[in-house]
Amino acid sequence: MPRPKLRTPALRERVLRAALDTLAADGLERLTTRHVAEAAQTSIPAVYELFGDKAGLVRALFFAGFAELADCLEATRPAAGGPTGGGDPAGELRTAVGTIRRFVLERRALAAVMFQRPVADFAPGPEELAGTARVREHLVAILRRCVEHGLADGDPVDLAHVQLAVVQGLAVQEAAGWLGTSAASIERRWALGANALLRTPN
Numbered sequence: 001m002p003r004p005k006l007r008t009p010a011l012r013e014r015v016l017r018a019a020l021d022t023l024a025a026d027g028l029e030r031l032t033t034r035h036v037a038e039a040a041q042t043s044i045p046a047v048y049e050l051f052g053d054k055a056g057l058v059r060a061l062f063f064a065g066f067a068e069l070a071d072c073l074e075a076t077r078p079a080a081g082g083p084t085g086g087g088d089p090a091g092e093l094r095t096a097v098g099t100i101r102r103f104v105l106e107r108r109a110l111a112a113v114m115f116q117r118p119v120a121d122f123a124p125g126p127e128e129l130a131g132t133a134r135v136r137e138h139l140v141a142i143l144r145r146c147v148e149h150g151l152a153d154g155d156p157v158d159l160a161h162v163q164l165a166v167v168q169g170l171a172v173q174e175a176a177g178w179l180g181t182s183a184a185s186i187e188r189r190w191a192l193g194a195n196a197l198l199r200t201p202n
Helices: 009-026 033-039 044-051 054-074 089-106 108-115 126-131 133-148 156-176 183-195
Strands: none
Touching: 009 033, 009 044, 009 054, 009 108, 033 044, 033 054, 044 054, 054 089, 054 108, 054 126, 054 133, 089 108, 089 133, 089 156, 089 183, 108 156, 126 133, 133 156, 156 183
16 A cells, blocks of 8 residues: 655644744754654654755745744734724834834744744745745835825835844844843834834924
8 A cells, every 4th residue: 555645734734833842942953853853743754745854844934934923013903904004104113113023032043044044955035035925015014104104215115124124133132132231222222223214303
């Protein structure tokens, strides 16, 4: 009889959850197919059948991370209309910055997979870029409203790229202890980053 296929949605989800848990608890150093297979109570061949190789597993983590971050951002949408409605786009931008900050600091190893390319065998391409669309579109929508309200100048897509880069840089500095020596100085610098693209009120 032919060997039954190991690739099932339920097993894939279990292996991916085991990989996410391993990444959160032990970092990239312990993210091996053997360790993940053990944590998921399956075999190494099953992991390879599901993801191809370690780079394929990291690729799945990349997509899962951006889906989780998008969920976090979308959960902060105002009740009346989300990022395309409401009357305080600057406040929405600051909320989004705070959400990304918490995500990066709380999920440091996962954020590294998403933003820092720590695994040499994994090089995001067009399909991976498409997987980041929900996060990008959330920021672009808020910044487009900032421009429409006269609170910022420039192309909303460009502004979104710059804002995300500012947030990533600040989060990396905070995680490394370089952003300040007191809570007040750290928060002051985050406020500068959150407001960097907004016009200074007259």
